[in-house]
Amino acid sequence: MQTPIIQFGTSRFLQAHALAYFQNGAPIGAAPAVTVVQSTSDPARRGRLDALTAPDGYPVRVRGIENGQPVDREERVTVVKRGLGYDGDYAELQRIFVQEARWVVSNTADRGFDPQPADDLPHPDPAQSYPAKLFHLMRARHLAGGGPLIVLPTELVPANGDKLRIRVRQIAVAQGEDPAFLDAHIWANSLVDRIVSEEIRPAGAVAEPYGLWAIAAQPGLELPVAHPAIQIVPDLEPVQRLKLHILNLGHSTLIELWQRAGGQETYVRQAMSGPLRVMLMNIMETEVLPGFAQQGMGDQARDYLAVTLDRFDNPFLDHRLSDIAQNHASKVAHRITAFLDWAGLSPDQAPQLHAISQSVKDPAP
Template sequence: MSEIRTPIVQFGTSRFLQAHADLFFSEAAIPRAVTVAQSSGDAARAGRLAALALPEGYPVRVRGLQDGKQMDAETRVTSVKRTLSTATDWADLARIFCTEAEVVISNTGDAGYLPRPADLDASPSQGMSFPAKLFHLLAARFAAGAEPLLVMPMELVPENGKVLKARLLEIGAGNGADPALLAWITALPFANSLVDRIVSEPLEPAGAVAEPYALWAIEAAPGVVAPCDHPAVQIVQDLEEIERLKLHILNLGHTALVDFWRGTGARDGALVRELMAGPEGVALLALYQAEVLPGFAHKGRGAEAQAYLATTVDRFANPFLDHRISDIAQNHGQKAERRIAAFLDWVGPEGPALPELHAILKRARA
């Protein structure tokens, strides 16, 4: 039997990817096969790496509320067909990257794009950052005369595609790369995207527990296509529209809930789902109806805000998720500026009066 080709090359082995992109590739109308590359080289995760590609797949358990109803279901993810490490399998990875890859995805953590001293070395090494390793793989593909491919970073970085491309070109310029290679990389499509799903805990040796809600929003641009056909994967004209829903409904709700929690005694160890069942939840739902939804309606986005709110309330009330309000309360003042003050500025003085949001912001600034 011939070896399966993997048009998706993925950098990262996180439980988020296991319960997000890899699950979508497995559930897609036409399933996609994936080679997973561990970029950290962490030998302690060798068991996880091997388990990802077992023929029977690995489990993802989806637990929470969907349309107000409790769900608790398990599925097997079988999209991962091959796993490699950049530390030990570079030659195989380069071969696959040059001969099989059509789409590259990554989720390499908060520090994934940070420069490292080895980034400008002439040859690839494990000491390099992810962008530097990707640069060398792209250089190998260019030298092989292979077709262009689509790069789809998933790190939680605003305009992540634009940022990653800029970093690659910076690396190339720093090591004196062929101008033709830099022009080729410049012409490649790098997708900006926003991903969202709470993946609450790992399963061993591979797998994860996740909430029902999932989103992979990809900004439309020349050469950018959806990596698979799945309900959670959406091509959108403007990521800012989705970012604003998340920021000013879900994130704003968390910040308002912190304010209400403090006002009712700030009991230690309180969970978001517990607060949603108490007076704080009542106050939050009233705030949404009286001020947040009217603010979105004033900007012509009332219907989508209403739909997003219904999903958000389900997420907050997830009976399986232990989300501590004290964790959300960290850096409360900064969060209030980005989530509440920015909403007030967006709605503007010509919009509806928003007295409770002004009061919450005032208390956060005190």
């Protein structure tokens, strides 16, 4: 059995995102097969690995609005062929990494790239950061004469591939190694998006229909499958702008309107079923879409807004407004104020967004 894809992380997000797309995509060459790696071999968590590798797979329940219509379906994911713990199964992990791997996928949480004290150890250790673990495996592959890999991080870090490469090179230098061998690998920058609202135990997840895995094009980049949600793009910035200044801006604008109205609703879908929807749509139509049009992205923005509204209307998703309202001032600065600066919209062109930006910046005493 060969598993050319090695995935670091067993989160419900990866279960309903990368693994589901490998399952449902059209294979490019051989059918995809995956080895999933858990950070430890904790027996209490071994049940998830066993469930991920079950012969009949694990379920992904897709629930929401798609093209304006409600959907509620179950998909089975059977591409995971091996489940390994980093510490207890390290010898087998290294063998697979050296002999079988072609793609390396990861999602190691927001701080997964952060240095750890154990990174200075000259040998692999479970307490090391993901970049340090990757360095030791890549060094073993290099010493064995293995070829280049395609590294596909999905962590929500801007320029995640570049940052991972830089960190792995730093560790190589600290270990007294010439880091040049790392440059043969392809380090892809990507942006991912899919709401995975619930886990199904022992393995599986509930997810919305929408999903995106945008990957910046570069020479030599190849993927194991073709899937509508996986997009190779020349530049990630337009994708980031759409997500940040329509989806995220829409959330923060809705929070501002919700708070001003007294905050009666609990969930996004409830807020979108009443007068707040009319107010939000007015801002989107008269200020946000014209701002994107000024930057030559009018058609893209209108299409993305339609998909975003389907996501906001998801009748199965309990997306709490109070959760989105956390760190509201910071979010307004990054989502609304930054949009006004990027689009170059004056207060006359976008009076409502400017009012929100100013009121959050300078709240009344």
